[in-house]
Amino acid sequence: xxxxxxxxxxxxxxxxxxxxxxxxxxxxxxxxxxxxxxxxxxxxxxxxxxxxxxxxxxxxxxxxxxxxxxxxxxxxxxxxxxxxxxxxxxxxxxxxxxxxxxxxxxxxxxxxxxxxxxxxxxxxxxxxxxxxxxxxxxxxxxxxxxxxxxxxxxxxxxxxxxxxxxxxxxxxxxxxxxxxxxxxxxxxxxxxxxxx
Amino acid sequence: xxxxxxxxxxxxxxxxxxxxxxxxxxxxxxxxxxxxxxxxxxxxxxxxxxxxxxxxxxxxxxxxxxxxxxxxxxxxxxxxxxxxxxxxxxxxxxxxxxxxxxxxxxxxxxxxxxxxxxxxxxxxxxxxxxxxxxxxxxxxxxxxxxxxxxxxxxxxxxxxxxxxxxxxxxxxxxxxxxxxxxxxxxxxxxxxxxxxxxxxxxxxxxxxxxxxxxxxxxxxxxxxxxxxxxxxxxxxxxxxxxxxxxxxxxxxxxxxxxxxxxxxxxxxxxxxxxxxxxxxxxxxxxxxxxxxxxxxxxxxxxxxxxxxxxxxxxxxxxxxxxxxxxxxxxxxxxxxxxxxxxxxxxx
Numbered sequence: 129x130x131x132x133x134x135x136x137x138x139x140x141x142x143x144x145x146x147x148x149x150x151x152x153x154x155x156x157x158x159x160x161x162x163x164x165x166x167x168x169x170x171x172x173x174x175x176x177x178x179x180x181x182x183x184x185x186x187x188x189x190x191x192x193x194x195x196x197x198x199x200x201x202x203x204x205x206x207x208x209x210x211x212x213x214x215x216x217x218x219x220x221x222x223x224x225x226x227x228x229x230x231x232x233x234x235x236x237x238x239x240x241x242x243x244x245x246x247x248x249x250x251x252x253x254x255x256x257x258x259x260x261x262x263x264x265x266x267x268x269x270x271x272x273x274x275x276x277x278x279x280x281x282x283x284x285x286x287x288x289x290x291x292x293x294x295x296x297x298x299x300x301x302x303x304x305x306x307x308x309x310x311x312x313x314x315x316x317x318x319x320x321x322x323x324x
Numbered sequence: 325x326x327x328x329x330x331x332x333x334x335x336x337x338x339x340x341x342x343x344x345x346x347x348x349x350x351x352x353x354x355x356x357x358x359x360x361x362x363x364x365x366x367x368x369x370x371x372x373x374x375x376x377x378x379x380x381x382x383x384x385x386x387x388x389x390x391x392x393x394x395x396x397x398x399x400x401x402x403x404x405x406x407x408x409x410x411x412x413x414x415x416x417x418x419x420x421x422x423x424x425x426x427x428x429x430x431x432x433x434x435x436x437x438x439x440x441x442x443x444x445x446x447x448x449x450x451x452x453x454x455x456x457x458x459x460x461x462x463x464x465x466x467x468x469x470x471x472x473x474x475x476x477x478x479x480x481x482x483x484x485x486x487x488x489x490x491x492x493x494x495x496x497x498x499x500x501x502x503x504x505x506x507x508x509x510x511x512x513x514x515x516x517x518x519x520x521x522x523x524x525x526x527x528x529x530x531x532x533x534x535x536x537x538x539x540x541x542x543x544x545x546x547x548x549x550x551x552x553x554x555x556x557x558x559x560x561x562x563x564x565x566x567x568x569x570x571x572x573x574x575x576x577x578x579x580x581x582x583x584x585x586x587x588x589x590x591x592x593x594x595x596x597x598x599x600x601x602x603x604x605x606x607x608x609x610x611x612x613x614x615x616x617x618x619x620x621x622x623x624x625x626x627x628x629x630x631x632x633x634x635x636x637x638x639x640x641x642x643x644x645x646x647x648x649x650x651x652x653x654x655x656x657x658x659x660x661x662x663x664x665x666x667x668x669x670x671x
Contacts, residue, residue, distance in 0.1 A: 134370055137367070137370060138370055138371075138374040142370070142371055142374060145371075154640070157595065157598065157600050157638050159598070163328045163329055163332075164327065164328035166328075167328040167331065167332070167364050167367065167368060168328075168364070170364075170367035170368075170371070171362075171363040171364045171366075171367050174363050174366065174367050175363050238381060238382075241378065241379060241381055241382055242382070244379070245379075245382060246397045246398060253394070253397075254394045256379070257382075257394045257395075258394065259343070260376075260379050260380060260382060260383075261382045261383050263383075265345050266343065266344050266345060267345070277344070281337075281340045281341065281344060282340075284336075284339075284340040284343060285333070285336035285337050285339070285340040286336070288336045288339055288340065288372045288375065288376050289332060289333070289336045289372065291375050291376065291379050292371055292372050292374075292375035292376075295375045295378060295379075296371065296375060
């Protein structure tokens, strides 16, 4: 089902999520809007790039982010000169130099994956392990752990979200701070556990 | 929950459902419809799907593990793939058991010591009933501290607090700078923050107090705070102000000016806690003073006229450079950049 273009999007755009996260976080004062901003940036990039694939995907991603923030700032209460300034591309490259986002070899990718797994809440981690690593079918996972199929599905969905956050955006939490968009309303507890 | 999170959640649910093993053409069509409904759906789905596919590499780690148990956290370093490259980690894991036991003994000893100190403190409390502590932050640093009563304080840049807890009162003296308080509820012990002769008194609430050269500013974001001052030398009592949430009170020599704002607006005065300074039609002179509270590299104004320019916006206090660059772009000013300060001249 994934098209060539979808693969391109994963390979050329999503890999920059960490840098994008830092960029948005630095420029945008409202933390609770970061998740939404990121999603809209991706949607805009996807739509524009589907029509015309940019030569430099990374620069295009950040330009889109900058424009989106400027638009929102204009609509919001902050209608001053500030948006242009802090959103300067020079900041972007600074961010990106600090954390180059390419996968650098299999070893590092594995290490990051193992970390992502170890950060999951206990039960969620078990479910992910049995399903993704041991490749037990969902219903066998349920039998093995003595939980319902629905619960297995729920843990998997949660595991997918948390692993994506860690692989793409989830920065190693610095000074005890939870990553900007892993804490959702319904799993505050897990987010805390993650930050451990 | 925001819509974006709901979408992420939905995308994860689709993936988990497709993974279930009873995926039908009907389901596939339903998913396709969902994906086509919004680009946001599609990008979120792609993102989670790519990460989940990536997670399949974990199988490489499982290869060397014994049995079919879910390995404990950290055990993956024993796997053959990692083995070659993480020899020191493996060694550490091998030593874990005795080390853990030792750590436990330490913890136990520490626990005993803690109980002893606790008892001494409790005794001291019963006899003298007071504890004292000092807290300070350096220039450019924000510091969160937990006070003995469970309240917390966020010290802004270059600020100092002296805290004295007694059985009857919680006395906090703001010696310098600004601090934001989240006060633990204790009806029997008022929480009193004094600054330059003014006292802000609360029971359980959130507010900030700040000292300037001329005045004291109190911002209340939750609950109520009473603002008073001890009687002057002439014995005349000073008026008392009761500040509800949303109040921004400035107490100077000549009296107290209270502005009542929506709470969200009052909170803008406290955005320094997340690294921002918010100005709204503020003179450049005050904006510069604000930046200077946080930075060692000072912003100076060479001409009075420059100080009267009005600025607005939301700025990172740590990013003085970009603020100055903006000023140069938007105003008739020229910046002279020196190592220890930036001087703004009229152009």
